[in-house]
Amino acid sequence: MENVEKPTIPSDSIKQFKDYLDSCGLRLTRKRQEILEQVYAYDGHFQAEDLLVQMRRNGYLASRPTIYRTLPLLVKSGLLTEFIDAQKNTRYESIHSLREHAHLICLRCNQIVEFREPKIDALQKAVCEEHGFKSVRFRNEIIGYCAECQAELGPAD
Numbered sequence: 001m002e003n004v005e006k007p008t009i010p011s012d013s014i015k016q017f018k019d020y021l022d023s024c025g026l027r028l029t030r031k032r033q034e035i036l037e038q039v040y041a042y043d044g045h046f047q048a049e050d051l052l053v054q055m056r057r058n059g060y061l062a063s064r065p066t067i068y069r070t071l072p073l074l075v076k077s078g079l080l081t082e083f084i085d086a087q088k089n090t091r092y093e094s095i096h097s098l099r100e101h102a103h104l105i106c107l108r109c110n111q112i113v114e115f116r117e118p119k120i121d122a123l124q125k126a127v128c129e130e131h132g133f134k135s136v137r138f139r140n141e142i143i144g145y146c147a148e149c150q151a152e153l154g155p156a157d
Contacts, residue, residue: 020077102140
């Protein structure tokens with residue numbers, strides 16, 4: 001592997017992933033840790049193939065099957081979140097720098113816009129309290145057409 005600066009992963013994140021793997025009877029291998037490092041280095045939303053390209057560009061000998069097997073483990077461990085975009089592709093996002101936010105997803109160009117709305121956050125909290133539900137995180141996606149695609153499509157009938 002080339003000399004690539006490794007991202008700093010908080011030790012509690014490594015422990016969280018290791019603890020989850022231990023609970024499943026799995027080990028934190030060097031390859032899984034490298035994938036975790038590159039997930040932390042990825043800026044924004046990504047697909048498994050995007051991560052594979054980034055890892056290979058950074059000199060890692062990453063295999064497609066290892067990435068595809070490791071991403072769900074990261075999701076289940078709570079270190080990664082996944083969502084389905086308008087084209088039904090699975091996309092991922094590291095939670096290390098996330099605040100609660102929602103997505104606007106364009107059906108035509110697949111653009112993803114993140115937004116944060118305190119009123120939605122407050123409503124979510126109130127609904128959870130009303131039902132005695134402890135929220136870990138929420139996912140809100142609004143699927144539709146961005147302004148540019150609306151202009152190209154013309155007025156709706």
